[in-house]
Amino acid sequence: MSDWPASKARKVFKALLHIGREIKRDIPGSHIKPHRRGYPDYIWSFHDSEEIGPVMLSKIAKKTGLEPKDL
Numbered sequence: 355m356s357d358w359p360a361s362k363a364r365k366v367f368k369a370l371l372h373i374g375r376e377i378k379r380d381i382p383g384s385h386i387k388p389h390r391r392g393y394p395d396y397i398w399s400f401h402d403s404e405e406i407g408p409v410m411l412s413k414i415a416k417k418t419g420l421e422p423k424d425l
Contacts, residue, residue, distance in 0.1 A: 356408035357422045358415070363400035366411065369424045370398075393419050 370388050378389035386398040396417050400406060406414070414420060 356412060358408040358411040359422075359425065360405055360407050361411065361425055362402070363404040363406055364402040365425060366406055366414070366420070367398060367400070367402075369420060370418060373419060373424055375418065388418070390419060393417070 367386075367388075373390070375388035375390040378387045378395065387395055388398055389395050394417060396414070411420075
C-alpha cells in the first residue's frame, strides 16, 4: 500500500508552494511551472478540483521533493 493519500490538486499545489516551490512562469492555458532550486522544473497541469491518486502523487514527489507529511 502507498504512503500517499488521494488528494485534491488544489491541496497538492499548496503543499508544493509550502515546501519552497515558486511559480517560475505561467504557461498559456491551465499549465503552471513551479520551480525549486535543486530540483528540475515540473509543469503543473491539474485543475484545482481534480483528484490526484497515490500513483500520480508518487510520480510528482520524485520530481518535486514533495513528501507525504507535506500534505
